[in-house]
Amino acid sequence: MTPGIRPLVAGNWKMNGTSASLDEIAAIGDGMKDGLDARVDALLCVPATLLSKAADVLASAPVKAGGQDCHPMEKGAHTGDVSAEMLKDAGAAFVIVGHSERRTDHAETDAIVNAKAQAAWRAGLVAVICIGETHAEREAGRTLEVLSRQLAGSVPSDATHENSVIAYEPVWAIGTGLTPSADDVASAHAHIRAELAGIVGAEAGRMRILYGGSVKPSNAVELMAVANVDGALVGGASLKAADFLGIAEAYRAI
Ligand SMILES: O=C[C@H](O)COP(=O)(O)O
Numbered sequence: 001m002t003p004g005i006r007p008l009v010a011g012n013w014k015m016n017g018t019s020a021s022l023d024e025i026a027a028i029g030d031g032m033k034d035g036l037d038a039r040v041d042a043l044l045c046v047p048a049t050l051l052s053k054a055a056d057v058l059a060s061a062p063v064k065a066g067g068q069d070c071h072p073m074e075k076g077a078h079t080g081d082v083s084a085e086m087l088k089d090a091g092a093a094f095v096i097v098g099h100s101e102r103r104t105d106h107a108e109t110d111a112i113v114n115a116k117a118q119a120a121w122r123a124g125l126v127a128v129i130c131i132g133e134t135h136a137e138r139e140a141g142r143t144l145e146v147l148s149r150q151l152a153g154s155v156p157s158d159a160t161h162e163n164s165v166i167a168y169e170p171v172w173a174i175g176t177g178l179t180p181s182a183d184d185v186a187s188a189h190a191h192i193r194a195e196l197a198g199i200v201g202a203e204a205g206r207m208r209i210l211y212g213g214s215v216k217p218s219n220a221v222e223l224m225a226v227a228n229v230d231g232a233l234v235g236g237a238s239l240k241a242a243d244f245l246g247i248a249e250a251y252r253a254i
Pocket residue numbers: 012099169173174175176177212213214215233234235236237
């Protein structure tokens with residue numbers, strides 16, 4: 001946690017979910033109304049195909065809808081891509097950019113992620129800018145160096161606490177059940193906050209820095225209590241309302 005920063009629990013549904021999943025989304029919306037929304041903001045980043053319906057289901061709930069990626073351009077000849085403006089039109093308030101799965105599967109560079117963050121702002125969306133080291137980079141003792149390089153390349157200098165959220169996701173912790181120690185998370189997040197100050201100045205002290213990678217109800221209290229951890233980016237555990245809400249519940253305990 002960071003004093004004065006309101007936390008955010010964000011779900012990333014990745015390539016999961018159809019219309020049959022709308023009941024689960026509604027259950028997350030209903031669950032957040034149970035006083036949890038007084039302590040924590042909530043976001044569900046669903047597949048583009050589900051965004052409009054999800055936004056409708058969440059319209060009266062304290063949960064925002066978001067996309068998982070956007071093209072840097074507003075429109076044009078880019079078959080299969082979706083622009084930030086299209087996500088906004090479908091009901092998104094946020095969009096994830098630079099998730100490690102996009103960086104790996106689609107060869108997205110820091111420069112592309114930077115352009116996507118600016119595209120998100122152009123459309124009036126908040127960008128959730130993802131960074132994180134691989135297992136090999138961690139083993140080589142290069143974690144902080146990698147984070148510095150990704151931040152410098154991916155975060156535009158005019159990022160603010162209102163238009164951007166940073167998500168630190170160690171690639172080796174995603175979907176594996178493995179998590180860094182609380183000390184390692186604290187070290188990474190403190191480093192990210194310090195590096196951000198060199199990019200965005202005083203805004204660094206107000207920006208949310210989420211932790212992502214195998215966050216579950218069972219480890220949420222420990223991880224969310226770490227200094228400079230201002231919420232979570234949750235994959236697998238966000239697909240079930242009970243698990244998503246169980247993670248948000250951590251904020252009743254810390
Ligand atoms: O965007 C979410 C992350 O990739 C974390 O996924 P996970 O919670 O399934 O490990």
